[in-house]
Amino acid sequence: MNEIVFRTDGEGFLSRVFQMIQTVIDQGHGSVALVFLIGVIFGGIVQYARVDKFEKIAGFAMLKDTIVPKMLFLAVGISSIAIYFMVEAGVAHYHIKPIILPGLIIGGILFGASMAILGKCPGTGPVSIAEGRIDVLFGAIGGILGGLVFTLFYDDIFKPLQGESLGKGILPNLFEGNEQLSVLIFGAVIILIAILIPKLEMEDEYEDKDALR
């Protein structure tokens, strides 16, 4: 029933990679160079801030390190206000994901638990692999297999499990007449949370040697 169907056109791995690049060229969401550059800057910021470290992400799960939530909340707070006004000015569009409650809740539980154990997420994991963390490579191999299983059983298991979409609601929809104000308050509160979370850091015997003594 779920046998794996391979391509029959006989194309090799490299041609499939070129096809990926061609798909980016054809879809009009920035040039290949720009998309690559966005990745370089993303990887650079994450690496330079050291938030891909096990001690930062699993450390937050243990409530012994708060750099990740402080940085993430600050970025969200600033961006939420800026993007709202960019959309109003016509220089950006909202790309909202649907509210699929079973999918969000079951997915969120699986994601949160595995993030605490791996100490990475799909955005920070590749940065850790690039800086030589072999354990994360094992996580990536598991992830690729997870992606394979999701693809193979999407129709039969995962799509039904996601449930029906309740629409693509955004916060201002709930505050009709006060749309701008609701976003401004949301952004300000998130920035305030970022500042107020006490700064905790879990030391790492390799990168914080003297700090341990």
Next chain:
Amino acid sequence: MAHTKSNRLSWWMGGILLSLLLLLTISVFGADRPIGASTYVPYLAGVIFNLDPEHYTYLKHINNAGAWEGVMLLGVLFGGFVTSVFITKTFRFSLVPSGWKQYKNNSIFSRLSWSFFAGFIMVIGARLAGGCTSGHFLSGMSQVAISAMVFGGVVMATLIITGRLFYNVKGT
């Protein structure tokens, strides 16, 4: 006490830069789409295992987003590598993080098998929810999306509960 931490960005500088990158990416002058980092995983699985995209609903569904994130991923690997070698000088091969040694165990086998297992579950979870820390938390919450707030709340709670149950945090 002399702290000789590795050269790194402060949390607020990191947050501001991440925000600027998201604003550039989502604007019509950039890519006119948000940052995401989990759709590339099933896409790459399709590329690696040579699956026929015509046969799988999901591969058809994610074709554009998966390819976009796949190219971004190449950039992330390059940017992470260059920064770790030349700026923070933190590149080194390692098998077990020091925090795992301190709060879990010293076993290489334990760390590698838990990593494999967690990676597997993580991608299933992210794809079920339709996003991850980047797509839902960073990009979604920044677009004040309700879906992102639900996901973010569930992830935060589960992350902290798992951290408490999985690691030996109480005795230290």
